[in-house]
Amino acid sequence: MDTGPTARNGCRLAAEALPDGLTHGPSREFLVERGLPEVAADLDFTALCGAGPAPFTTHGGQLIGDGRLLVLGTTDYCGSRVVLDGATGAVVLAGWAGATSRGPAGAELVHDPLASSLPALAELLDTCEWVSESALRADAYDGRRGPGALAEVIEAAAGRLRAADPELFGAEAAPAHWRTCLLVRSLAWGARPGPADGPAYLFDPDLVRDLARLDGEGRVRHYRPEELPDRLTHEPTRRLLTESGLPLGGELFSVGDEPLRTMAEAHPDTFAGTGEPGADHDGSGTATGRSHQRDFLAIGWWPHDLAVALDGATGRLELPDWYGEGEPAAYLNRDLSALLYAWWIYERLRDEWHHWDHGAAADTWRVFDPFALLSSRVDAMVEAVDPEAFRTSAHSWRMLAEDPYTGGLLSH
Secondary structure, eight states, X not given: OXXXXXXXXXXXXXXXXXXXXXXXXXXXHHHHHTOBOSEETTEEOHHHHHHOOXXXXXXXXXXXXXXXXXXXXXXXXXXXXXXXXXXXXXEEEEEEESSOTTOOTXXXXXXXXXXXXXXXXXXXXXXXXXXXXXXXXXXXGGGOOSHHHHHHXXXXXXXXXXXXXXXXXXXXXXXXXXXXXXHHHXXXXXXXXXXXXXXXXXXXXXXXXXXXXXXXXXXXXXOOGGGSOTTOOOHXXXXXXXXXXXESXXXXXXXXXXXXXXXXXXXXXXXTTOSSTTOOBOTTSOBOSOGGGGXXXXXXXXXXXXXEEEOTTTOOEEOOOTTSTTOSOSEEESSHHHHHHHHHHHHHHHHHHHHTTTTHHHHHOSSOOHHHHHHHHHXXXXXXXXXXXXXXXXXXXXXXXXXXXXXXXXXX
């Protein structure tokens, strides 16, 4: 069990760099003796570290209030400003309602509480960063990964957040930023990289059960060893199919109850006549360039009615060239473990997106935008699982992420 976050170093400011509007003694002392990190927990304090807190002004340079509102930094997902009340030491997310950030006459300056003090803010930042950083250690939580381990980490981190700022978390309204920030970082606990001779990722079977709950029929198909064809020689894939299984009836990746067959057996019209070298044609005589997939296993379905082909020797997942012109690219994922982990991250973020949909976010906060935070992170997080899957605009994962008609992964 990990002992928890420790204070991380911040950039300290010289006393003479602090403005006259900062009259709160504990805040002045904190910025001089400890300081805030340049970047942490989706907040950016780079400008503060370079020049100290600046008065909160409009884009036109008009001073807001009496000069006691000081900009510490910004969010790095929607540009809202992190503002310190120089008289009380409270920290808020600030923005404009009903107008642009220029703050013209008639616009309302609005804010959401972010921390009751700078020391509390530093502890909140540190806890969020600990969540993702500690997941990189293979021995953390005895090496367990998956929703069960994640739930324990979130519970521990949430307790530390409340202890760091009981005033903020004791308020009636849900605190801005921290729940979503914690969720994003906690997904690093879904899996950990596998060994060189094993699957791309290691996780507990509950990740597949969670996927079935999030996107599917709620059922998991576990394959019996005798159901697996002899051509499936990739041992990590055999273990995954028998020990963890695959979700049934998912929207993104759909698996059914039928026996595993080769692509040629499952799609005879497409692969008819492709047994000879160079005979790359679909049923109409159109060149496909993917005749090597005829002996791959048809493991499931992908968006745009594409079959997912599993290389039984390597575990690699590919897509057929059914629409010509080399698209989509053949490569889908390194193996099923990579696909499942990427899919699970996507579904967890989409579940949070839907949690705040239909006006719930606007009813809870004035400034904080959970959709901006989630949409700014999803592509990079899914890509980090398997960078090759995003290598070009012809790769299917990138095509889904950059589809102008759907608005990105979370809008599918």
